[in-house]
Amino acid sequence: MARPPQQRSAAQRGATRQAHSAKQKPAWRAQGFDFKLYLRQHQAFLIESLTRLLGHPLASAMTIMVIAISLSLPGGLFVLLKNVQSVTDRWEQQSVISLYLFSQLEDTEALSLSHQLSSRADVLSVEYISKEEGLRYFEQSSGYEQIMSTLPENPLPIVLKVIPKAIVDLNTLPDLQALRDHLQSLPQVEYAQLDAEWLQRLATMISFGERFVYAISALLVIAVLLIVGNTIRMAVESRRDEVLVMKLVGATNSYIRRPFLYMGFWFGVLGGLFASICILMLSWWVSSPAEQLIELYHAGFELQSFNAVEIIMCLTISAVIGVFGSWVAVSRHIRDIELQ
Amino acid sequence: MEIEFQRVGKKYESGHDALSQVSFHLRQGEMAFLTGHSGAGKSTLMKLIMMIERQTTGTILVDGVDLRTLGKHAIPYHRRRVGVVFQNHQLLFDRSVFHNVALPLQVSGADDGQTGKRVRAALDKVGLLGKEKLNPMALSGGEQQRIGIARAVVNKPQLLLADEPTGNLDPRLSAEIMNLFQEFNRVGVTVMVASHDLALVARMRHRVLTLNQGRMVNDGGFA
Ligand SMILES: Nc1ncnc2c1ncn2[C@@H]1O[C@H](COP(=O)(O)OP(=O)(O)OP(=O)(O)O)[C@@H](O)[C@H]1O
Ligand SMILES: [Mg+2]
Numbered sequence: 001m002a003r004p005p006q007q008r009s010a011a012q013r014g015a016t017r018q019a020h021s022a023k024q025k026p027a028w029r030a031q032g033f034d035f036k037l038y039l040r041q042h043q044a045f046l047i048e049s050l051t052r053l054l055g056h057p058l059a060s061a062m063t064i065m066v067i068a069i070s071l072s073l074p075g076g077l078f079v080l081l082k083n084v085q086s087v088t089d090r091w092e093q094q095s096v097i098s099l100y101l102f103s104q105l106e107d108t109e110a111l112s113l114s115h116q117l118s119s120r121a122d123v124l125s126v127e128y129i130s131k132e133e134g135l136r137y138f139e140q141s142s143g144y145e146q147i148m149s150t151l152p153e154n155p156l157p158i159v160l161k162v163i164p165k166a167i168v169d170l171n172t173l174p175d176l177q178a179l180r181d182h183l184q185s186l187p188q189v190e191y192a193q194l195d196a197e198w199l200q201r202l203a204t205m206i207s208f209g210e211r212f213v214y215a216i217s218a219l220l221v222i223a224v225l226l227i228v229g230n231t232i233r234m235a236v237e238s239r240r241d242e243v244l245v246m247k248l249v250g251a252t253n254s255y256i257r258r259p260f261l262y263m264g265f266w267f268g269v270l271g272g273l274f275a276s277i278c279i280l281m282l283s284w285w286v287s288s289p290a291e292q293l294i295e296l297y298h299a300g301f302e303l304q305s306f307n308a309v310e311i312i313m314c315l316t317i318s319a320v321i322g323v324f325g326s327w328v329a330v331s332r333h334i335r336d337i338e339l340q
Numbered sequence: 341m342e343i344e345f346q347r348v349g350k351k352y353e354s355g356h357d358a359l360s361q362v363s364f365h366l367r368q369g370e371m372a373f374l375t376g377h378s379g380a381g382k383s384t385l386m387k388l389i390m391m392i393e394r395q396t397t398g399t400i401l402v403d404g405v406d407l408r409t410l411g412k413h414a415i416p417y418h419r420r421r422v423g424v425v426f427q428n429h430q431l432l433f434d435r436s437v438f439h440n441v442a443l444p445l446q447v448s449g450a451d452d453g454q455t456g457k458r459v460r461a462a463l464d465k466v467g468l469l470g471k472e473k474l475n476p477m478a479l480s481g482g483e484q485q486r487i488g489i490a491r492a493v494v495n496k497p498q499l500l501l502a503d504e505p506t507g508n509l510d511p512r513l514s515a516e517i518m519n520l521f522q523e524f525n526r527v528g529v530t531v532m533v534a535s536h537d538l539a540l541v542a543r544m545r546h547r548v549l550t551l552n553q554g555r556m557v558n559d560g561g562f563a
Pocket of ligand 1: 340352353354356357358376377378379380381382383384385
């Protein structure tokens with residue numbers, strides 16, 4: 001990409017001439033955008049703003065801790081939700097759809113329905129429970145022998161226990177519910193029951209929990225925006241003289257703004273970092289009682305904490321919040337500081 | 341740089357006419373003093389050139405460009421071509437002399453090597469080369485004033501504006517500083533200095549613009 005030296009200097013001369021002859025073109029337009037310079041300035045600002053932050057360790061630490069606490073609450077709830085979901089995901093259970101057939105149905109009709117259903121692709125097997133078997137089972141389990149024996153006729157219907165292929169969990173629940181609805185619509189079936197009510201309830205609770213976490217997160221993100229905004233506004237105010245002098249010697253507003261945006265960036269990143277540490281410590285603290293509790297129900301479960309990807313996500317989100325919060329606070333403020 | 345005022349007026353929001361019907365033409369490479377009683381409008385005139393205030397009537401041409409045609413985004417680039425010494429925008433005491441003088445260069449994105457060279461050259465011109473590492477607080481009033489001048493010239497501006505640069509200095513120092521401006525003028529910089537010190541102005545033998553109640557009452561030389 002090397003250009004002959006004469007050509008280059010000619011181009012430079014052209015640029016300078018253009019910059020000076022304001023009649024044709026205002027000087028500010030003649031300045032090209034220098035990406036390397038831009039990067040170098042940013043790097044300098046990054047370091048400078050961190051130094052400034054550390055220059056007021058107590059005030060900075062307070063702001064950072066407030067941000068960290070505000071972020072660790074939604075973060076902690078997120079981890080909790082993740083664990084609940086993973087428990088239910090591992091809770092592999094065969095579900096059963098019990099079909100109570102109309103009592104006037106003949107045994108042969110019931111049997112043929114049973115065969116028909118067991119040949120379906122989404123059905124693993126069908127267990128046929130005749131009226132007599134049902135009665136025996138009922139007598140054994142309920143202790144109502146006397147009452148049952150006084151009845152003139154067996155009141156129990158034929159029951160088909162349909163075992164679907166799919167294992168029941170939160171993902172397959174909608175499919176199973178659809179299957180149940182389909183079976184319910186069969187003319188022979190009086191009532192179809194999916195024995196996963198606990199799962200349905202859990203699903204409702206989890207979706208409620210998700211919304212709760214979103215709402216809390218939104219509120220706390222706004223709180224962090226306000227905290228960062230306020231801290232940065234105060235930083236600008238304390239450097240008013242500097243802003244004025246910079247304007248006097250020709251600094252653009254975006255140049256003046258940049259160190260403050262970086263300050264917001266640092267507040268966000270450090271706040272996110274401490275929030276991550278809080279969450280890791282908290283999940284470590286609750287891990288052993290939680291694992292004991294869960295082992296009562298299900299072996300081989302390991303409590304999940306923040307993983308590396310989630311930590312990086314947390315840092316990214318908090319950095320964005322920090323930059324955005326300071327941008328909102330600073331843009332107007334710097335424009336409003338006018339030379340007099 | 342060339343400055344032309346065509347019947348310029350400035351009315352502040354308070355309703356006060358700080359300048360009215362001011363016309364003059366300062367040519368490229370010229371040096372002029374601006375005098376007048378307190379409140380005559382000297383600072384206002386310089387603020388108009390810097391686009392710190394905008395005129396309410398008339399036209400200001402800088403190198404033939406009407407300042408009214410420059411938008412907000414052009415103002416910083418316009419200011420980079422002008423060096424200023426204003427009383428109330430003095431030094432920043434949270435950084436060294438070097439970094440005070442370097443500020444205009446940083447703002448316009450000069451690289452570090454060039455910045456060091458230019459800052460030392462500017463400090464050398466005002467005779468403070470040995471003090472670059474000090475905090476300006478540690479310097480005398482006269483020295484601080486000279487740092488302000490170094491900062492104004494470090495960017496090699498085409499126009500130098502100084503508002504009462506010798507405000508609270510003794511006569512010998514004042515004369516020294518005026519000589520500094522004269523030197524910059526000799527290398528082609530257009531210079532305008534507002535001053536109360538009529539005796540000093542008279543000795544310098546340059547063009548003198550006199551304001552009275554916001555009107556230009558005298559435009560002539562002492563030569
Ligand atoms: N921001 C402002 N708002 C309202 N009036 C102002 C403002 N700035 C200056 N003035 C008025 O405009 C007039 C001119 O002020 P200016 O500062 O230009 O005078 P000056 O010649 O520089 O005076 P001095 O020698 O005292 O510095 C004064 O009457 C002053 O009160
Ligand atoms: Mg004044």
